[in-house]
Amino acid sequence: MSDPHAGSHDRRYQASAEKLRAPGRLALLEVPRVVSLCRDGADIRTVLDVGTGTAVFAEAFAAASLRVTGIDPQEGLLAVAREHAPAVSFARGVAESLPFADGTFDLVFLGHVLHETDDPARALAEARRVALQRVAVLEWPYVAEDRGPPLAHRLTPERITELAEAAGFTRVEKTELAHMHLYRLTP
Numbered sequence: 714m715s716d717p718h719a720g721s722h723d724r725r726y727q728a729s730a731e732k733l734r735a736p737g738r739l740a741l742l743e744v745p746r747v748v749s750l751c752r753d754g755a756d757i758r759t760v761l762d763v764g765t766g767t768a769v770f771a772e773a774f775a776a777a778s779l780r781v782t783g784i785d786p787q788e789g790l791l792a793v794a795r796e797h798a799p800a801v802s803f804a805r806g807v808a809e810s811l812p813f814a815d816g817t818f819d820l821v822f823l824g825h826v827l828h829e830t831d832d833p834a835r836a837l838a839e840a841r842r843v844a845l846q847r848v849a850v851l852e853w854p855y856v857a858e859d860r861g862p863p864l865a866h867r868l869t870p871e872r873i874t875e876l877a878e879a880a881g882f883t884r885v886e887k888t889e890l891a892h893m894h895l896y897r898l899t900p
């Protein structure tokens with residue numbers, strides 16, 4: 714039987730786990746602000762961190778006393794994630810086929826994941842399916858820069874809004890952070 718998570722993917726993160734936790738990268742992410750904005754205006758108790766990587770955001774959501782589950786297709790990253798966030802439940806999986814029942818989580822978070830998926834429309838539809846209250850998408854701005862993915866892999870704000878509306882979200886809020894864009898999507 715073939716492994717749906719195996720093999721390479723030209724958009725999926727392929728660099729080292731250490732790079733995901735580099736101090737300069739963490740500063741760009743504004744983790745406390747993102748966690749606060751994701752929760753703002755909603756009673757969030759459970760979170761699914763899709764594409765958790767080394768659990769940077771899963772760890773922060775758990776530190777905010779939330780019940781967190783993280784998924785990622787790469788077992789090596791999940792091993793590092795488990796070390797950093799022992800209170801979080803982790804599983805192997807992909808954004809386009811979430812192994813959870815409808816309405817399982819108050820918040821579904823995709824941090825630098827949507828642009829890496831094989832099918833961003835399917836990923837957002839799956840996120841909407843398992844979210845009770847909100848889906849939050851953190852993405853790089855659509856500009857050519859030395860950090861982050863190449864411009865060809867990035868999604869324009871218009872494309873993210875179009876994908877969200879096609880997935881059935883009724884409201885799309887965009888917040889421009891210092892180096893990123895955060896989209897809050899309401900089912």
